[in-house]
Amino acid sequence: MGGLLGAALGFPAVIFTFALVVVVGYWVLVILGGLGIDALDGDGGADGTGALGAIGLGGVPASVSLSVLIAVAWFGTFVGSAVLGNDGFLIDVGLLTGAVVVAWLAARLLALPLRRFFPDEKLPSRSDFLGQVCVIRTGRVDAKFGQAEVTADDGSSALVQVRQTGEYDLRAGETALIYDYDSDGEYFFVMPSTLPNHGAR
Known part of the structure; x- marks a missing residue:
């Protein structure tokens, strides 16, 4: 148990650990009805604009894309740290880079089928x-x-x-x-x- 806790609170997983706590808390509030799914959509929302749209994650609410990014990146760094241990800074940086790339690919693949459920909002003219x-x-x-x-x-x-x-x-x-x-x-x-x-x- 101590090894798993150390992996979660050690570099590089710790970068995403606290963000994951926020994501879990957010979705708990969504399920309980305290928040709407678009509550974190300050970066272009579901219209494909903003930083998320620039990296191919537009078309769905930012809360969904960010949740997938953080969850997959945390899982990748956590498992990698638990398996490899803290064997050096270069290995940790490589693990962090690989986890972020995999998380981005996962979020992008998930965004493709979900875009049909979040049509572009027509801006007033x-x-x-x-x-x-x-x-x-x-x-x-x-x-x-x-x-x-x-x-x-x-x-x-x-x-x-x-x-x-x-x-x-x-x-x-x-x-x-x-x-x-x-x-x-x-x-x-x-x-x-x-x-x-x-x-x-």
């Missing part, structure tokens, strides 16, 4: 706001000034810059229709959502 009704949040809207609040399809709201040609009297609290976007000025063109009825002459 400015074009999504075209045709939407917004609420004016400034005292006026003219050709040079104005802001409005618009609600996206996912329920989130955003405060956007809006402009109008000067034909309409748009004030705070009124609703307006977003009908165009100026990419140079980065603002939307709006008009009243209901045009005034002047009546027939």
